[in-house]
Amino acid sequence: MKKISSFIPQHVINKKELIKELNDFIAHILPLEITNYIEIVNVKDNVLIMSCKNSSIATLMRFEKQKYINMLSSNKIHKINDIKITVES
Numbered sequence: 001m002k003k004i005s006s007f008i009p010q011h012v013i014n015k016k017e018l019i020k021e022l023n024d025f026i027a028h029i030l031p032l033e034i035t036n037y038i039e040i041v042n043v044k045d046n047v048l049i050m051s052c053k054n055s056s057i058a059t060l061m062r063f064e065k066q067k068y069i070n071m072l073s074s075n076k077i078h079k080i081n082d083i084k085i086t087v088e089s
Contacts, residue, residue, distance in 0.1 A: 018043060021077045029071050034060070046081040048072065051088050058087045 022040050030038075037057040042049040052058035061068065065083050072080040 015043070018078055022048070022075070025075050025077060026072070029074075030068070041086075043078060043080075046079050047084055048080050048082070049084045049086065051086050053088050055087050058085050061085045 019040050019042070022043065026038070026040065027035050034057060037053045038061065039051050039053075040048060041051045050061065052061060061083070062085050065085075069080060069083055072083075
């Protein structure tokens, strides 16, 4: 009998690794008071989708979005052109 992991498509595994690498990258470049409340949930078409645990952090991220895009442009992992911010409910 095959393991369930043998049925997971390779692109799903690659995306999971990409998201993990980007989460590690932002943990090193963003202030600690922000990184504790955000998580990258997806990357699609060079758009980073982040989830915030706190609405005030989400507002801060939205107002300073260009600053964070510029910070993320230095990564060698994946090109980021925009950031979408959601709030966990």
